[in-house]
Amino acid sequence: xxxxxxxxxxxxxxxxxxxxxxxxxxxxxxxxxxxxxxxxxxxxxxxxxxxxxxxxxxxxxxxxxxxxxxxxxxxxxxxxxxxxxxxxxxxxxxxxxxxxxxxxxxxxxxxxxxxxxxxxxxxxxxxxxxxxxxxxxxxxxxxxxxxxxxxxxxxxxxxxxxxxxxxxxxxxxxxxxxxxxxxxxxxxxxxxxxxxxxxxxxxxxxxxxxxxxxxxxxxxxxxxxxxxxxxxxx
Ligand code: B1M
Numbered sequence: 001x002x003x004x005x006x007x008x009x010x011x012x013x014x015x016x017x018x019x020x021x022x023x024x025x026x027x028x029x030x031x032x033x034x035x036x037x038x039x040x041x042x043x044x045x046x047x048x049x050x051x052x053x054x055x056x057x058x059x060x061x062x063x064x065x066x067x068x069x070x071x072x073x074x075x076x077x078x079x080x081x082x083x084x085x086x087x088x089x090x091x092x093x094x095x096x097x098x099x100x101x102x103x104x105x106x107x108x109x110x111x112x113x114x115x116x117x118x119x120x121x122x123x124x125x126x127x128x129x130x131x132x133x134x135x136x137x138x139x140x141x142x143x144x145x146x147x148x149x150x151x152x153x154x155x156x157x158x159x160x161x162x163x164x165x166x167x168x169x170x171x172x173x174x175x176x177x178x179x180x181x182x183x184x185x186x187x188x189x190x191x192x193x194x195x196x197x198x199x200x201x202x203x204x205x206x207x208x209x210x211x212x213x214x215x216x217x218x219x220x221x222x223x224x225x226x227x228x229x230x231x232x233x234x
Pocket of ligand 1: 056059060062063064066067068073074076077080107112113114115116117118119121122157158159160161162163164165189190191192193194209210211212213215
Protein backbone atom coordinates (compact mmCIF):
# COMPACT_ATOMS: atom_id res chain seq x y z
CA UNK A 1 0.00 0.00 0.00
CA UNK A 2 1.45 3.36 -1.01
CA UNK A 3 1.68 5.95 1.75
CA UNK A 4 1.67 9.74 1.22
CA UNK A 5 5.48 9.86 0.66
CA UNK A 6 5.20 7.47 -2.27
CA UNK A 7 2.81 9.63 -4.27
CA UNK A 8 4.62 11.42 -7.10
CA UNK A 9 2.23 14.17 -8.16
CA UNK A 10 3.70 14.52 -11.65
CA UNK A 11 2.96 10.84 -12.35
CA UNK A 12 -0.77 11.20 -11.69
CA UNK A 13 -3.18 11.86 -14.52
CA UNK A 14 -5.19 15.10 -14.38
CA UNK A 15 -8.18 13.61 -12.60
CA UNK A 16 -6.06 11.82 -9.99
CA UNK A 17 -3.94 14.91 -9.49
CA UNK A 18 -6.96 17.15 -8.87
CA UNK A 19 -8.32 14.56 -6.41
CA UNK A 20 -4.93 14.44 -4.66
CA UNK A 21 -4.85 18.24 -4.51
CA UNK A 22 -8.24 18.23 -2.77
CA UNK A 23 -6.76 15.78 -0.23
CA UNK A 24 -3.57 17.85 0.16
CA UNK A 25 -5.58 21.04 0.66
CA UNK A 26 -7.71 19.23 3.21
CA UNK A 27 -4.53 18.11 5.01
CA UNK A 28 -3.03 21.61 4.85
CA UNK A 29 -0.03 20.53 2.76
CA UNK A 30 0.88 23.87 1.18
CA UNK A 31 4.00 22.66 -0.71
CA UNK A 32 2.05 19.86 -2.36
CA UNK A 33 -0.79 22.23 -3.30
CA UNK A 34 1.74 24.58 -4.89
CA UNK A 35 3.39 21.70 -6.76
CA UNK A 36 0.01 20.42 -7.99
CA UNK A 37 -0.94 23.92 -9.14
CA UNK A 38 2.32 24.21 -11.09
CA UNK A 39 1.86 20.80 -12.69
CA UNK A 40 -1.69 21.59 -13.87
CA UNK A 41 -0.49 24.87 -15.38
CA UNK A 42 2.42 23.08 -17.10
CA UNK A 43 -0.14 20.70 -18.62
CA UNK A 44 -1.95 23.61 -20.23
CA UNK A 45 -4.71 24.12 -17.66
CA UNK A 46 -5.93 27.70 -17.54
CA UNK A 47 -5.33 29.60 -14.28
CA UNK A 48 -9.11 29.91 -13.90
CA UNK A 49 -9.79 26.17 -14.25
CA UNK A 50 -6.91 25.37 -11.90
CA UNK A 51 -8.33 27.82 -9.38
CA UNK A 52 -11.93 26.67 -9.53
CA UNK A 53 -11.56 22.91 -10.09
CA UNK A 54 -8.56 22.21 -7.85
CA UNK A 55 -8.44 24.94 -5.19
CA UNK A 56 -11.98 26.32 -4.74
CA UNK A 57 -13.51 22.84 -4.98
CA UNK A 58 -10.99 21.56 -2.41
CA UNK A 59 -11.98 24.35 -0.04
CA UNK A 60 -15.67 23.54 -0.59
CA UNK A 61 -15.01 20.03 0.73
CA UNK A 62 -13.14 21.47 3.73
CA UNK A 63 -16.17 23.68 4.40
CA UNK A 64 -18.52 20.69 4.55
CA UNK A 65 -16.40 18.87 7.13
CA UNK A 66 -15.91 22.10 9.10
CA UNK A 67 -19.68 22.52 9.22
CA UNK A 68 -20.13 18.90 10.31
CA UNK A 69 -17.62 19.17 13.14
CA UNK A 70 -15.08 16.83 11.51
CA UNK A 71 -12.52 19.61 11.00
CA UNK A 72 -11.77 22.40 13.48
CA UNK A 73 -10.38 25.93 13.20
CA UNK A 74 -6.63 25.01 13.29
CA UNK A 75 -7.03 22.44 10.49
CA UNK A 76 -9.18 24.82 8.44
CA UNK A 77 -6.59 27.56 8.89
CA UNK A 78 -3.92 25.22 7.50
CA UNK A 79 -6.19 24.37 4.58
CA UNK A 80 -6.80 28.10 4.01
CA UNK A 81 -3.06 28.79 4.05
CA UNK A 82 -2.47 26.01 1.52
CA UNK A 83 -5.17 27.51 -0.67
CA UNK A 84 -3.48 30.90 -0.40
CA UNK A 85 -0.12 29.36 -1.41
CA UNK A 86 -1.74 27.94 -4.54
CA UNK A 87 -3.44 31.28 -5.20
CA UNK A 88 0.00 32.92 -4.94
CA UNK A 89 1.09 31.02 -8.07
CA UNK A 90 -2.11 31.90 -9.92
CA UNK A 91 -2.30 35.54 -8.91
CA UNK A 92 0.22 36.97 -11.41
CA UNK A 93 -1.38 34.91 -14.16
CA UNK A 94 -4.90 36.04 -13.31
CA UNK A 95 -3.98 39.69 -13.00
CA UNK A 96 -1.68 39.73 -16.06
CA UNK A 97 -3.77 41.68 -18.51
CA UNK A 98 -3.54 44.03 -21.38
CA UNK A 99 -7.13 45.05 -20.75
CA UNK A 100 -7.83 48.77 -20.75
CA UNK A 101 -8.54 50.25 -17.31
CA UNK A 102 -12.15 49.49 -16.49
CA UNK A 103 -12.57 51.45 -13.27
CA UNK A 104 -11.61 51.34 -9.63
CA UNK A 105 -12.97 49.20 -6.78
CA UNK A 106 -12.42 49.46 -3.05
CA UNK A 107 -13.10 46.10 -1.39
CA UNK A 108 -13.01 44.75 2.16
CA UNK A 109 -14.46 42.11 4.47
CA UNK A 110 -16.91 43.62 6.95
CA UNK A 111 -16.42 44.26 10.65
CA UNK A 112 -16.26 41.15 12.82
CA UNK A 113 -15.34 38.91 9.90
CA UNK A 114 -11.83 37.65 9.11
CA UNK A 115 -12.58 35.43 6.09
CA UNK A 116 -10.56 36.78 3.18
CA UNK A 117 -10.01 34.05 0.61
CA UNK A 118 -13.14 34.84 -1.41
CA UNK A 119 -12.49 38.59 -1.23
CA UNK A 120 -8.89 38.05 -2.37
CA UNK A 121 -10.11 36.00 -5.32
CA UNK A 122 -12.56 38.72 -6.29
CA UNK A 123 -9.71 41.24 -6.11
CA UNK A 124 -7.50 39.11 -8.35
CA UNK A 125 -10.20 38.51 -10.94
CA UNK A 126 -11.10 42.20 -10.95
CA UNK A 127 -7.46 43.13 -11.52
CA UNK A 128 -7.32 40.56 -14.30
CA UNK A 129 -10.31 42.25 -15.92
CA UNK A 130 -8.59 45.64 -15.83
CA UNK A 131 -9.97 47.14 -12.62
CA UNK A 132 -7.73 48.98 -10.20
CA UNK A 133 -8.27 47.27 -6.84
CA UNK A 134 -7.82 48.80 -3.40
CA UNK A 135 -8.02 45.95 -0.90
CA UNK A 136 -8.78 47.17 2.62
CA UNK A 137 -8.38 43.74 4.19
CA UNK A 138 -10.58 42.18 6.86
CA UNK A 139 -12.70 43.37 9.80
CA UNK A 140 -13.46 46.72 8.17
CA UNK A 141 -15.76 49.08 10.02
CA UNK A 142 -17.91 51.80 8.50
CA UNK A 143 -15.39 54.56 9.25
CA UNK A 144 -12.65 52.72 7.37
CA UNK A 145 -14.91 52.10 4.37
CA UNK A 146 -15.94 55.75 4.25
CA UNK A 147 -12.37 57.00 4.66
CA UNK A 148 -11.28 54.73 1.80
CA UNK A 149 -14.08 56.00 -0.45
CA UNK A 150 -12.96 59.55 0.21
CA UNK A 151 -9.27 58.80 -0.26
CA UNK A 152 -9.42 56.54 -3.32
CA UNK A 153 -12.55 57.85 -5.09
CA UNK A 154 -13.47 54.46 -6.56
CA UNK A 155 -16.36 53.68 -8.89
CA UNK A 156 -17.32 50.60 -6.91
CA UNK A 157 -17.50 49.63 -3.25
CA UNK A 158 -17.28 45.84 -2.72
CA UNK A 159 -18.10 44.21 0.60
CA UNK A 160 -17.59 40.58 1.58
CA UNK A 161 -19.09 38.64 4.50
CA UNK A 162 -18.96 34.92 5.23
CA UNK A 163 -20.90 34.81 8.48
CA UNK A 164 -24.63 35.19 9.00
CA UNK A 165 -23.73 37.27 12.05
CA UNK A 166 -21.58 39.76 10.11
CA UNK A 167 -23.51 40.14 6.86
CA UNK A 168 -26.08 42.59 8.40
CA UNK A 169 -23.18 45.01 8.87
CA UNK A 170 -23.36 45.75 5.15
CA UNK A 171 -26.62 47.56 5.84
CA UNK A 172 -24.88 49.71 8.47
CA UNK A 173 -22.34 50.81 5.86
CA UNK A 174 -24.93 51.47 3.16
CA UNK A 175 -27.29 53.30 5.55
CA UNK A 176 -24.42 55.51 6.68
CA UNK A 177 -23.60 56.26 3.04
CA UNK A 178 -27.25 57.24 2.55
CA UNK A 179 -27.20 59.48 5.64
CA UNK A 180 -24.15 61.26 4.28
CA UNK A 181 -25.77 61.65 0.86
CA UNK A 182 -23.03 59.68 -0.95
CA UNK A 183 -24.79 56.36 -1.58
CA UNK A 184 -25.51 57.09 -5.24
CA UNK A 185 -21.96 58.19 -5.95
CA UNK A 186 -20.87 54.54 -5.95
CA UNK A 187 -21.86 51.17 -7.32
CA UNK A 188 -22.19 48.91 -4.26
CA UNK A 189 -21.59 45.19 -4.85
CA UNK A 190 -21.80 42.56 -2.13
CA UNK A 191 -20.80 38.91 -1.94
CA UNK A 192 -20.06 35.97 0.34
CA UNK A 193 -21.42 32.45 0.78
CA UNK A 194 -24.42 33.20 3.06
CA UNK A 195 -25.74 36.11 0.95
CA UNK A 196 -28.29 36.06 -1.85
CA UNK A 197 -30.01 38.48 -4.18
CA UNK A 198 -32.89 39.22 -1.81
CA UNK A 199 -30.43 40.10 0.95
CA UNK A 200 -28.51 42.44 -1.36
CA UNK A 201 -31.74 44.17 -2.29
CA UNK A 202 -32.82 44.45 1.36
CA UNK A 203 -29.61 46.10 2.47
CA UNK A 204 -29.71 48.52 -0.46
CA UNK A 205 -26.77 47.18 -2.49
CA UNK A 206 -26.81 47.41 -6.28
CA UNK A 207 -26.09 43.72 -6.80
CA UNK A 208 -25.19 40.40 -5.21
CA UNK A 209 -22.22 38.58 -6.77
CA UNK A 210 -22.36 34.80 -6.45
CA UNK A 211 -18.68 34.28 -7.22
CA UNK A 212 -15.61 36.12 -8.46
CA UNK A 213 -16.33 35.60 -12.15
CA UNK A 214 -19.88 36.88 -11.71
CA UNK A 215 -18.53 39.83 -9.71
CA UNK A 216 -16.40 40.84 -12.71
CA UNK A 217 -19.32 40.54 -15.12
CA UNK A 218 -21.62 42.56 -12.87
CA UNK A 219 -18.95 45.20 -12.25
CA UNK A 220 -18.43 45.63 -16.01
CA UNK A 221 -22.17 45.80 -16.63
CA UNK A 222 -22.70 48.45 -13.95
CA UNK A 223 -19.71 50.46 -15.19
CA UNK A 224 -21.11 50.59 -18.70
CA UNK A 225 -24.57 51.52 -17.36
CA UNK A 226 -22.96 54.29 -15.36
CA UNK A 227 -20.91 55.52 -18.28
CA UNK A 228 -24.06 55.38 -20.43
CA UNK A 229 -26.03 57.55 -18.01
CA UNK A 230 -23.11 59.97 -17.61
CA UNK A 231 -23.02 60.39 -21.40
CA UNK A 232 -26.79 60.80 -21.53
CA UNK A 233 -26.58 63.57 -18.93
CA UNK A 234 -24.12 65.61 -21.04
CO1 B1M B 1 -15.09 30.00 8.79
N1 B1M B 1 -17.01 29.70 8.63
N2 B1M B 1 -15.31 30.52 10.66
N3 B1M B 1 -13.16 30.06 8.83
N4 B1M B 1 -15.10 29.15 7.10
C1 B1M B 1 -17.52 29.38 7.30
C2 B1M B 1 -17.93 30.65 6.56
C3 B1M B 1 -18.76 28.45 7.66
C4 B1M B 1 -19.89 28.46 6.59
C5 B1M B 1 -18.25 27.03 7.93
C6 B1M B 1 -19.34 26.05 8.21
O1 B1M B 1 -19.87 26.02 9.28
N5 B1M B 1 -19.64 25.25 7.21
C7 B1M B 1 -19.23 29.05 9.05
C8 B1M B 1 -20.25 30.18 8.98
C9 B1M B 1 -21.62 29.73 9.42
C10 B1M B 1 -22.58 30.85 9.38
O2 B1M B 1 -22.33 31.98 9.59
N6 B1M B 1 -23.79 30.47 9.08
C11 B1M B 1 -17.89 29.52 9.61
C12 B1M B 1 -17.65 29.76 10.98
C13 B1M B 1 -18.77 29.40 11.93
C14 B1M B 1 -16.43 30.30 11.46
C15 B1M B 1 -16.07 30.65 12.91
C16 B1M B 1 -17.17 31.35 13.71
C17 B1M B 1 -15.60 29.33 13.56
C18 B1M B 1 -15.23 29.43 15.01
O3 B1M B 1 -14.41 30.20 15.41
N7 B1M B 1 -15.91 28.61 15.75
C19 B1M B 1 -14.84 31.56 12.71
C20 B1M B 1 -15.24 33.05 12.56
C21 B1M B 1 -14.05 33.96 12.46
C22 B1M B 1 -14.47 35.38 12.09
O4 B1M B 1 -14.55 35.71 10.92
N8 B1M B 1 -14.77 36.19 13.09
C23 B1M B 1 -14.30 31.03 11.43
C24 B1M B 1 -12.95 31.02 11.10
C25 B1M B 1 -12.43 30.52 9.91
C26 B1M B 1 -10.92 30.38 9.64
C27 B1M B 1 -10.09 31.52 10.21
C28 B1M B 1 -10.45 29.07 10.21
C29 B1M B 1 -10.92 30.25 8.07
C30 B1M B 1 -10.73 31.61 7.33
C31 B1M B 1 -9.35 31.80 6.78
C32 B1M B 1 -9.29 32.96 5.83
O5 B1M B 1 -10.25 33.33 5.14
N9 B1M B 1 -8.12 33.55 5.78
C33 B1M B 1 -12.33 29.77 7.78
C34 B1M B 1 -12.73 29.16 6.54
C35 B1M B 1 -11.62 28.87 5.55
C36 B1M B 1 -14.08 28.84 6.27
C37 B1M B 1 -14.65 28.05 5.08
C38 B1M B 1 -14.33 26.58 5.32
C39 B1M B 1 -14.18 28.40 3.69
C40 B1M B 1 -14.37 29.88 3.29
C41 B1M B 1 -13.64 30.09 1.98
O6 B1M B 1 -12.53 30.56 1.98
N10 B1M B 1 -14.26 29.62 0.87
C42 B1M B 1 -16.20 28.40 5.20
C43 B1M B 1 -17.10 27.30 4.67
C44 B1M B 1 -17.70 27.64 3.32
O7 B1M B 1 -17.80 28.79 2.93
N11 B1M B 1 -18.13 26.64 2.64
C45 B1M B 1 -16.32 28.86 6.61
C46 B1M B 1 -13.64 29.63 -0.45
C47 B1M B 1 -13.94 30.98 -1.15
C48 B1M B 1 -13.34 30.95 -2.55
O8 B1M B 1 -15.34 31.11 -1.28
O9 B1M B 1 -15.45 32.86 0.52
O10 B1M B 1 -17.57 31.98 -0.55
P1 B1M B 1 -16.15 32.35 -0.66
O11 B1M B 1 -16.02 33.47 -1.79
C49 B1M B 1 -16.62 33.39 -3.06
C50 B1M B 1 -18.04 33.95 -3.13
O12 B1M B 1 -18.74 33.90 -1.90
C51 B1M B 1 -17.88 35.32 -3.69
O13 B1M B 1 -16.78 35.17 -4.57
C52 B1M B 1 -15.81 34.34 -3.94
C53 B1M B 1 -14.94 33.71 -4.97
O14 B1M B 1 -15.67 32.97 -5.94
N12 B1M B 1 -17.56 36.46 -2.81
C54 B1M B 1 -17.71 37.75 -3.22
C55 B1M B 1 -17.04 36.50 -1.56
N13 B1M B 1 -16.86 37.75 -1.16
C56 B1M B 1 -17.25 38.56 -2.16
C57 B1M B 1 -17.27 39.96 -2.26
C58 B1M B 1 -17.75 40.52 -3.43
C59 B1M B 1 -18.19 39.71 -4.48
C60 B1M B 1 -18.18 38.32 -4.39
O15 B1M B 1 -17.72 41.87 -3.49
C61 B1M B 1 -18.06 42.47 -4.63
